[in-house]
Amino acid sequence: MNMRKEIDYRAIVNPVYLTAKTAVCLMANAGISGAEEIVRKLNVNSVDLGMTDAEMMLGNELVVEAKFRTMCRLIEETGIQTNVDLPCGYTPKVLHMTEKGLRFVGMDLPIVAQEIAPILLSLASHPERIQIHGVDATNLESLTAELNSVDGPICISTEGMMMYFTESEASAVVSNIRHLLEQHGGCWITPDPEFMLQFFLTFQSVLGEKAIRKLEESRKAATGQSDVINLTNSFIVRPADIEGSMERSLAFLRQHNLKAERINLAENMPELSTYRKLTPEQVAAFKSAMGKCFYWKITLDVDRKQKESKQETQPFGMDYTLKDKVFSVSLRGRVDTITAPELLRAWETEKSDHEITAIEVDCSGLPYISSAGLRVLLMMYKSLEDKSRFKMTGVREEVREILETTGFDQLLL
Ligand SMILES: C[S@@+](CC[C@H](N)C(=O)[O-])C[C@H]1O[C@@H](n2cnc3c(N)ncnc32)[C@H](O)[C@@H]1O
The missing domain is CATH 3.30.750.24 (STAS domain)
Structure with a gap:
């Protein structure tokens, strides 16, 4: 088999994995430990990935760092000993989690898993606590197979994935996650449903009237890399209709026998290194804006009867x-x-x-x-x-x- 060709085919069918390279570059700029070493080993940089504008990068760095640090804290606070990061991308979350004594199961598309696994294992001080697997989140078999050996409840974390899915893909993934929670117990924590609000409020708080233009440039970079135009589906709350789309998203979860608790970002966000790049007024405005942002902790709705069709498992x-x-x-x-x-x-x-x-x-x-x-x-x-x-x-x-x-x-x- 020609390996070079094989990797090209996988990149062509789903280019969204490139967004994860941008994310780790932003993390390195934001001073998140481990990110710079990963970026060096991947041999990428934010300029190659289309991030050249300083203000657009600053806005993105704030979003990415707030997400990373708050998610690490929320996962840890669940007390659950296994973090299943779906998708794990190229982030150093695994290094932070395993340092804290957790087991880490990173899952992402095979092209990402194959590239990041040796890098993470070489950087980790506890490689024995780490598993990295190639999966497709829409494919239940690929997920369950990799979690067979995991005991006890799991905390699934999902950052920056749900918005890239079509309606049917989002539904398949939510159904799969419900299945994993039924099998293992635990919870699913994700900033994705309200990601647009986090972006909007972050950019507005530090860039003022330039925010909309810089956001539009960012959106173009993300859609260009992923080959996905809309960045929305029934799971995603839309700023233009917060109330209606929030109700629709919660109803979407209910259909899958799941319920959500909204967790306030400002109340749970640690101090960020990126503040060093901001004025005190910008920091204050940013912190106040994050009071209007929420991450979702999703669990099984045990009161509800499950009505789910099983995914057909005939091999391809x-x-x-x-x-x-x-x-x-x-x-x-x-x-x-x-x-x-x-x-x-x-x-x-x-x-x-x-x-x-x-x-x-x-x-x-x-x-x-x-x-x-x-x-x-x-x-x-x-x-x-x-x-x-x-x-x-x-x-x-x-x-x-x-x-x-x-x-x-x-x-x-
Ligand atoms: C924006 S990145 C986020 C990665 C990481 N969570 C982070 O915060 O940097 C989106 C990730 O979703 C992954 N992804 C997209 N579709 C997927 C699928 N069907 N199954 C598993 N991972 C997927 C991509 O490969 C990419 O790593």
Whole structure:
């Protein structure tokens, strides 16, 4: 197998992992211990990742540092001995947690897990307390398999992931997390539902009237890196309709048999190193603004009856042929970030050796497709001169719904 090519395919199907490189660069700038060593070993810098504007970086550093330090404190205060960080990205949280005596299970897309695991293990003073696994949060099997050996309750932490999901992906992930909490007990802590408010209030408190422009530049950087346009779904509270979207998000959790307690950021936020870059007035304005921000501690709603469908677990597989310039592929099982690179590799290999003028995708064995899979289908579709020669057959109701809510039905069906 050509390893260089393999890594490229995984990066192409889901480029969102790049956002995690930006995050660790911001952490290094913010003086979070361990971050600078990680950045050096990754050989990245914020300029390469598109962060050049000093004010935009300052706003982002404040958000990232407040999140990092407050999340570490909240996780520790639960008293739970195992922190499952999903997604772990490239952050030094593992170093902080294991120093405090916790066990740390870091989970992220395989491309990230593979790159960060040796770096973290080399920096940790307690590598025996660390596990890092490649998963796809939408794929229940990938999560449960990695947690089989973990005893006792778990504290799942999720920073900076939920906003990148489509509606069906967010629903799959919340359902999976509920499943993990049912299996292990514990809680899920996340700043993600109200992330937009934290960004907005942080930027406004230190940048005043420039805030909106700098936020827009930041949003563009995040969407550009992730190839995700909206940064919202039913889990995310929107500043334009706080009340309505908050109710919708809590209802979304209730549907999954979960409930949330909102935890005030200002009341739980430790002192930040980034204050050294601010005037006393900016620090005061920032702290006061964080009084309006909340992180969510989510637990099982034991009073409610569970009504959940199980995720279909047929393993991924595909058969393909190329005949008379027609590429025919039949898909089985889930096409997600873990499995989509296989489809992309098959397609790219055939395409580089032969002329292809039509594509037929048999979806009768396909119960689920994530945006990584849709991205591959879109690449295949776009490669055809005559777009009407792209055909999907046997599309099941669940997949049709995903295509419709993402707008892909307009092109692919
Ligand atoms: C903004 S980064 C946040 C990383 C880290 N929590 C932090 O605070 O820096 C988003 C992360 O989500 C991960 N991610 C995106 N989709 C995922 C999925 N389906 N399963 C697991 N991780 C995913 C990306 O690989 C990336 O590491």
